[in-house]
Amino acid sequence: MVWEGEYQGRAYEDRGAILDIEPYRLLRYTHFSRLSGLPDVPENYHTVTIRLTTQGGDTRVVLEQDNNESEEARDDSEGGWCTILNGLKLVVEG
Numbered sequence: 614m615v616w617e618g619e620y621q622g623r624a625y626e627d628r629g630a631i632l633d634i635e636p637y638r639l640l641r642y643t644h645f646s647r648l649s650g651l652p653d654v655p656e657n658y659h660t661v662t663i664r665l666t667t668q669g670g671d672t673r674v675v676l677e678q679d680n681n682e683s684e685e686a687r688d689d690s691e692g693g694w695c696t697i698l699n700g701l702k703l704v705v706e707g
Contacts (some may be wrong), residue, residue: 614642623648629658639664644678651682659690674698 616627625648633641645656651657658679664675676694681687 620648628653629661632660637665649682649686656680657682674701 614629614631616625616629622641625646627644627646627648629642629644630644631640641660641662644661645653645658647653647655659678662677665677666673666675676698678690678694680704681690682695
């Protein structure tokens with residue numbers, strides 16, 4: 614997979630591969646961003662896991678990301694994911 618775009622005024626091209634898919638339940642993939650400043654080697658990739666579960670009439674989204682090299686990197690990722698998930702919520706709930 615390739616993600617391309619602009620983040621905080623900087624162009625990026627991130628890479629990864631799908632590891633597991635269970636339709637409507639699970640997506641697990643690797644992810645690497647050159648914006649991290651780290652070499653593009655397997656040990657610098659994250660694994661992202663997104664799980665969907667149903668609770669009553671609601672859908673719960675649980676997201677996990679491993680291999681953050683520091684607390685600051687984890688906090689940056691968490692902030693980005695919160696923005697993405699809040700945007701998803703707005704679209705889904707209308």
